Amino acid sequence: MFDKLTSLESRYEQMTAEMAEPAVQADTAKFRAHSKAVSDMQPLVERFREYKDVVAQMAATEELLKDPDMRELAQEELKTLETRRDALLAVIKVLLVPKDPNDAKNVVLEIRAGTGGEEAALFASDLFRMYSRFAERQGWRLELLSMSESGVGGIKEVIAVISGRNVYSRLKYESGVHRVQRVPATEASGRIHTSTATVAVLPEAEEVDVQIDAKDLRIDTFCSSGPGGQSVNTTYSAVRITHLPTGLVVSQQDEKSQIKNKAKALKVLRSRLYEMEMQKQQDAIAKDRRTQVGSGDRSEKIRTYNFRENRITDHRIGYTMHQLSEALDGNIGELIDNVVTHYQSEKLKEATAAEASR
Template sequence: MFDKLEQLEARFRDLEAQLSDPEVVSDGQRYTTIAKQHAEIAEVVAAYRDWRQTGEDVEAATEMLAESAGDEADLAKAELDELAARRAALEEQLKLLLVPTDPNDDKDVIVEVRAAAGGDEAGLFAAELREMYLRYAQRQGWRTQLLSESASGIGGVKEAILEIVGRGAYAHLKHESGVHRVQRVPATESQGRIHTSTASVAVLPAAEEVDVEVNTNDLRIDVYRSSGPGGQSVNTTDSAVRITHLPTGLVVSCQDEKSQHQNRDKAMRILRSRLLQAEQDRQAQQRADARSGQIGTGDRSEKIRTYNFPQSRVTDHRIGLTVHNLADLLGGDLDEVVGALRQAERESRLASIQDEG
C-alpha cells in the first residue's frame, strides 16, 4: 500500500509542476485535464502526508517520553497515545481512499420497478417502492422524473421507470437492484392471512451523450463521376464521394452536390450520425443485458430484502442487516441501509486489494 502511496505522491508533485508550466497554462484543454487529475488524488496525498508527519511526531514524542519523569512523563505519554491513535485512524482512512471506485458512481440513474409474484398485492408493493425512491431522492436534494408508468389493479403499478438526477445517485442506489419481498396481510385478504409478494428493481447508470471521433486512418474515400437516372451522366467531373468506415464496414455515398468537397462533408456528417447511433444502440443493449441480470425471475424465493409489516422489520439478506423502522424506510429514510451497503462494498473492494497484495 505504501509503495502505491509514494507513487501517488510523486505523481502529485509532477502534476503540480505541470500546472505551473506556462505552456500548460496557455493550453486550456490540457490544463483542465491535468487539474482534474491533480484534484482526484489530492485528498489521498494530503492524508498520506499527514500520516507520515504523524509518524515523525510519534518518534519525537517517544524520545521525549524516554527523557521525562513525573508529571512531564504523564503529559508525554498522553500526547504519544493521542498521536498513535491519530496515526492508526489515518492509516485506516488511507486504506479506504485507495479502494478503487466504480466509474459509474457519480452518474445519474434510471430506476425501474416492476411488480413480480403476487398479483394485485405485488402491484401495490411496487407502487410503494416507487414512492420510497422518489422520497429518498427528494431527501437527497436530487431531481426526479417519472419517465413511464403502467398502472395495475387497485392503485398499484405493473411497471414504473424513474430518472433520478443528482451527484452520486448511482453510488447510493445501485445496491437496490434485485428482488424485494413483502410479507403482510393484503387489503383484499378477508381472513387476515399474511401473504408474500415480490417486486423487482433495476438501477442503471444513466447513459451520457456519446461523442464520436472518426480517425481518418479508418476511412477509405473513393471519388467517382455522379450519374442520374438510368446511368445518365450528371456532370463531367468526379464529384461523387463514397466513404467506407473500415472498422465497422459502414458505407456512405453522396452525389447530390456538384462539388466533391460538399459531397464529402455531407457524407462525413451522415457517417458520424450513423456511428453515433450504432454506439447508442450498443449501450442500450448493454443496459438491457444489465437489466436482465439484475431483475432475475422475480420468484418469491429470490430476494435481496424482505419487508415484514407485522413486525415492522426490514432485513437486507446480503449483509445480514435488520432494522425496525419499516414505515420510515418506505417514507424515504434509506440512509442506514444505503450506508451499510456502501460500507460493505468498500470493505469488499479493500479485501480484494489486500488479497492481491
C-alpha cells in the same frame, strides 16, 4: 503500499504544478482532465500527508520517553497519536480501493411488479415512492420516463432517471428482488401475503459510453394507449425500438411528441446496453475471484419488508431496521450506508489480498 502513496503524492504535485502552466490552461480539455485527476487524488494525498505528520510526531514523542520528567506525559501523547495513526491508515486503505468509474453517473431506475398480482403492483408503487422521497431528501432530480399503472393504484412497471451528485455510488446495490410480507387490504381473514418487485439500477450511459449504429435499430411507431387525451390516442406518437443484435426492446409512449418518446427510449436502451457490457466484464472477472462484488444480480432476493413486524431486513449483510414506515417515506440513508460500507469492506479485503499475493 507506502511506495504507491509516495508515487501518487509526486504525481499529484506534478499535475498541480502543470495546471498553473499557460499551455495547460489554454487547452480546455487537458486542463479539465488535470483538474479531475487532481480532485480525485486530493483526499488520499491529504490523508497520507496527515499520516506522515502523525508518524513524525510519534518519533519526536518517543525521544521524550528518555526524559524521566516527561515520560508519563509522552506515553499519554503516544497513545493519542497511535489512535490517530491507526484511524488514518484505515481511511487510507479504503481510499486506495479502486473507484467504480460509474459512481459519479446518474441512474436509470426500473421497478417492476413481480409475483403477487395486484399486491405486487402496490408494493412496486411503495418502492417507487420510497426511492422518489429518498432522491428528494438527497437533493437529486427525478425524471419520469414511463409508467404502467394497475387498476388499483399500483404500478406494473416504472422507469425514471435520477440525476445528481454520485447517484450511482449510492443506489447501485439496490438492484435485485425486493420482497414484501403484509396483509392486503382486501384480505378479510388477516392472512399474510408475500409479494415481490424487481428493482434495477443502471448507470445512465452517455453517447460516448455506448455507440449505437442506426442500422442496428428497428423503430416502429404506433398509437399511444396511455393518458394524454384524444390527440395521444389518434397520432402515431408512441415508439418501439428494437436493438437487432441483442433483441432488446424498449417502448415509450408517455409523451405526445414522437421525437421526445424516441429520445427517452434511446436513453433507456443505451443504459441497458451499457449494463449488459458491464455484466459481461463482471462475469469474466468473477471467474478469477472468490466473490462477485456489486454484480447487482436481479434474481437475488436482497431485502424483505415485513409490515407486521415493522422491519426491513437486508439479507446480503444481515442488517435489520425497525422503522418500516419511515423507510418507505424515503428515510433509507442508514440502510444504504450499511450496504455500501459492507461492499466497500469486501472490495478492500480483495484489494489487500491481491496486493499481498504480488
